[in-house]
Amino acid sequence: MNGHSNGSSNGSTAADTSKPVPLWIAGEEVWTDTTFDVISPSTGEKLWSSSSCSVKEATRAIDAAQNALKTWRKAKPAEIRTIFLKAADIMERRQDELAGYMKSETGALDAFAGFNMHTTIENFRDVAGRAANILGAIPQTATPGQGAFVFKEPYGVNFGIAPWNAPYILGSRAFLYAIATGNTVVLKGSELSPRTFWAMGSVMKEAGLPDGVLSVIYHRTEDAAAVTNSIIENTLVKKVNFTGSTGVGSIIASKAGKELKPVLMELGGKASAIVCEDANIENASWQCALGAFLHAGQICMSTERILVNRKIIDQFATALTAAADKIYSLDSDAPVLVAKPGVEKNKQLRSDAVAKGAKVVAGDIDTHEQSAYRIRPVIIQDVKKEMDIFYTESFGPSVSLIAVDSDEEAIEVANDTEYGLSGAVFTENLGRGLKIAREVDSGAVHINSMTVHDEGMLPHGGVKKSGWGRFNGQWGLEEFLKLKTVTYMES
DSSP: OOEEEETTOOSOSOOOTTSOBOEEETTEEEEESOEEEEEOTTTSSEEEEEEOOOHHHHHHHHHHHHHHHHHHTTOOHHHHHHHHHHHHHHHHHTHHHHHHHHHHHHOOOHHHHHHHHHHHHHHHHHHHTTGGGOOOBOOOOSSTTEEEEEEEEEOSEEEEEOOSSSHHHHHHHHHHHHHHTTOEEEEEOOTTSHHHHHHHHHHHHHTTOOTTSEEEEOOOGGGHHHHHHHHHHOTTEEEEEEESOHHHHHHHHHHHHHTTOOEEEEOOOOEEEEEOTTSOHHHHHHHHHHHHHGGGGOSTTOEEEEEEEGGGHHHHHHHHHHHHHHHSOTTSOOOBOSSHHHHHHHHHHHHHHHHTTOEEEESOTTOOOSSTTBOOOEEEESOOTTSHHHHSOOOSSEEEEEEESSHHHHHHHHHSSSOOSOEEEEOSOHHHHHHHHHHSOSSOOEETSOSOOOOTTSOBOOSGGGEESOBSHHHHHHTTEEEEEEEEEOO
16 A cells, blocks of 8 residues: 655645545645545445555654654644634634535534534634643652652653544544644544544644644554554554544553553443433423434433433323424434444344333334434333343434432432443432432533533543543643653752
8 A cells, every 4th residue: 555645735625525535644635545435324325435544654644743743742832722723713614514524424414513513613712722721830849958840741642543423523632632732643533434534634734733743544444453553552652542432442442551551531321311200301301302312322422221200201201202203203214323233233222122021112113214324213111121222332313211219229220331421310409410410420410401411611531431531621631741750959
């Protein structure tokens, strides 16, 4: 596989979709002889082809990042702020173009693509002003006449891996906080949405980010192990961050652990929404439906289980069905999932639950879909532990409705999972909501709003098999800084 570049490209114009998607390496667009097809989940037809990164291109990207690190690690906050604010303006100007790539490659609807663009633009502006807030310390020492400084320094070259489902939000945060703290980054985007990830490299190039500070790559599925392992093994790479499934995250973490490299992991989830008997049912049902079915449930924070006080479950089920119908009409075209295996997984989870005694409250598990990429939303009630869907993340438009008799039982069920990324509580009593939220073992719990919640000012990440470490805000910056102690003796 031989890469060839077009050094004159400045990323300021829309992509030429008649050509394969290029990689971004050392500030240049790089085309490779080996390519792969990108399929539209909405139509099942080929959109375009994409260049495929090999170990050779990956090594070139790392070398460029190491070279750029020599000067970028000394970049002043004003320079970082200028570039990030310009990038936000560029994304705002090009948002129709960029959202179009996301909709084509992932099947996202207008509203979710628009949410991605707006959130990403705001995240750029938020991080732009934070670089100046990185502060070290001058602690006391035990030895007379001795002083000390504690410096915060960048790790060096970082390797970020981001998924397809919210590519602008998740892709940008994989490099934003690292670059803002003086690191350089090789970003590996999903092979399902390479044009979308190309767009982020294009924006940063146009914004004036120095060449090599960010490279953006993607590859064929069959090359995943070779390329990923080569990057993690490279001695120049000092830290890894990964957003994606728990299964793949375990592989990445194991490899990084063998190489003794720190990792930040944001993985899968099995979010529960707890609905107390005093909840505002109209709000709770709408928020739960949004949390379950937004982007066809293909969000790590999606509501997977709704734990409702038995006193109101019938009333709530009726309201939830009506709310779900407003999001995805249960009689209209089925929503799109990005890959065929996701459809099959949801079909199996639903069939297993019904075979073991669950009942379908809304939707029809026997409905024939229009394509292998589509599946209708379903609400299933009376889900028990022996059903696969009780513990397995569906990552699709399948939600379980479970009756509970008390707050304590709701907390117990919510915590009966290997995941812990997000959750929700619905009650008109704030004290009650806070008490429940404190008992749910999760990276975040949202009172009277849906489980899907991620904004630039709040730390985001999970516990248990949902990962560790935090993106966003000042917490996100701290993740990409290491401490150095320097002592001195007074002369």
